Amino acid sequence: MYKTWTLYKREMGEYFNSPIAYIVIVLFLALAGTWGLSKIFNVEPARADMRPLFELMPMFLVVIAPALSMRLLAEEKSTGTMELLVTMPVADWQVIFTKFFAAFSVLFLMVVFTLPFAFTIAKMGDLDWGVTLGSYAGLLLMGACYISIGLMTSSWFKSQVVAFIVAGTICLVFWGLGNEEFTKLLPQTAAAVTQQVFGLDYHFKNFAKGIIDLRDIIYYSSITTCCLVLAGQSVQSRKWR
């Protein structure tokens, strides 16, 4: 446990001792605040509802989560510290999970920092906290998926940029397949199946309404587990390739 904690601290230090975390968080807050709040404040009649913000945040995560996770393993590979890391007395899965939780912690902080928006709205109206917290839960689960996808692609490449582009593309495809705008070209049944199987955004809809559905939790957990295992296998592949 101590080793994992040390690794976790090291990863968090990587984020907060460099400008990465600050840039990403500030960018996210400024974008979400500018677009989301203007959609809440500048409409008539204005509603005490965070939904406009939660419609935008998953879109931002498509870019921000890969940006947070692109360096996790790719940097270790390119600087040659990967060998050092895997020869340390920690299991590969511990390395993967620690890196995942570090990136997820930054994402968690980033999402939590949008809570003042909710407090402002609650001060000026009767905000449904159940729906709001449900949406936050959904957003974090979705964010975990995107981070795990980023970690998986980061394990495939030495270049952070390539890892970012590939992860961003995968996230965008997963997000798009859950969106009706993109699946409307498909036949109705095919569109419905595609949305349910691949649509990360589709499974967020229930959370945004205030329904926590076991099916959605299973879906997000499956995608996250799957990507983390693939990342682990990719790291482990040095033993047999």
Add this chain to the structure above:
Amino acid sequence: MANESTRFKIGVNSILFTVLLVVSLALINVFGAYARCQLDVTEDELYTLSSASTKIVKESKSEIKVRVFVSRKLVTGLDEVRQYLIDTLDRYKEASRGKFKWELIHPEDSKAKEKLAKEYGIRKTTYQTKQTGSKEARELYFGLAITYKAPGADKEEMEIIPNLGWNIQKNLEYLLTERFYRLVRGRKKVAIITGHNVVPPKAMDQLIKMLGQFFKAYEIVQYNIRGSKPPPADTQVMIVLSPKTPWNEADRKKLNSFVMKGKGVLFMVEGMALQKQNKQMQMRKMPPIMMPHNHGLNDLLWTWGVKIAGNFVMDLGQKPLLIRQGKKSRIIFHPALLNIRYSRRLKAPVTPFLASSLDVKAEFVSKKLKPGQRFRVTPILLSSPKSWTVKGPYMFNPQRRDQPPEGATRARYVVAAMVEGKLPSAVKGTKPTESKANARLVVVGDFDLLKLSGAVPGNRIFLQNMVDWLAQDEVLVKLRNKQMQERELDLPSSKTKRYLIQLANIFGLPILLVLFGIIWWQLRLARRRSAQREIGERR
């Protein structure tokens, strides 16, 4: 060679493990899709059946049957609405213990099914997708028929919703449960008391027509209190509207005996009334004068802890009111128009106009019945602390924005109150001396609230909630509130203030974060420098 084989084994193991994991995760998702385990975290439990819905389907004496007529091919997005409908009907079925059944019918499948849809009056309607940029439209069936045959009844009663529309996710439960109530329980009678020239007969007919549309679960009748007949025996609620002539002893006696039966009465009576203008005043186009008005109800009401004052409340602490008339809407503001944002007890944004304040006997005011207390009075509508009262004679000019006169008492005034409990008889020497069961009264110092209810949705909801509460159907109040609560944002009227709030939210935390980053960076630099210095000194 041994190394090669070990590597091969590890490789195969890794690939097999990955494949097995992916397959098992896929299977968990497939089987998980059948398990409906949901947690509704909305404050009003919008996606859980309310007690009103569960109660009516569970306690129904015969089977409630719902036939949903829906086309197989829908426009994009509507399948989600259909799924919501199916899920909701399943919830009713689960709650009913076999007394609720429903079936899905695709009318296009056969001529017999199409004929059945026609028999119920369900026809194809054009639906257009809500997707932005798409013009996909289709004629399709999307309606339902509810049938119920009461035990011993000759024929089936039915309720039809020919076109469910896109917005059922907002009010489906209310749409269905209210109809189930009508079918299963029958319509309760609500009598509007006439006989005191409340409004001209034609206007009264229109009022009853309007109320009939608001209260579909009730039968609205007129009852002339000055006549010799007693009120219909099955009347549950009486509505007393501002009388032009004062009530006499005989009228009060009739109403008192109705209350003593433990039933409900809604008083919408003003303490001030517009005086008739003489010709000279009309010629000069003078604004109407308001004078305290003797309605003859205060003796009766004071026994039950409430009295209507001979004044009306002016309030500068309210927001302007948006009135919608058809497609047009306009914003109006006048201190006599009390745009009360929220009634805590009967959740609704209410707008009384020229409303009188109520005097309430403090000894009866409580949230819950105190030990030994027979009834309680609960204020339900209050003006803002920036209110004052105006007594007659008062020249009412809607164009003038009145200001409180010097020395006026600025306070929150009670405009409506509810009374509940074993009420004492208000007529001396009559029996019983106390109501048999818990009687319910609502006293509102305003009649315009009802007249405005066509244009102000909040008033309509408030009115419906009052009548439901009086008819002891508060489960419907809960259900209606659940569906219709609009969570408005009370933004500051000044644009600058609004922008400042927005800017503080957008940049406040990022600036703090950047400052934290700079401090952290400087601390690290200082630490590094001191470490370097230490190393240098050691060397």
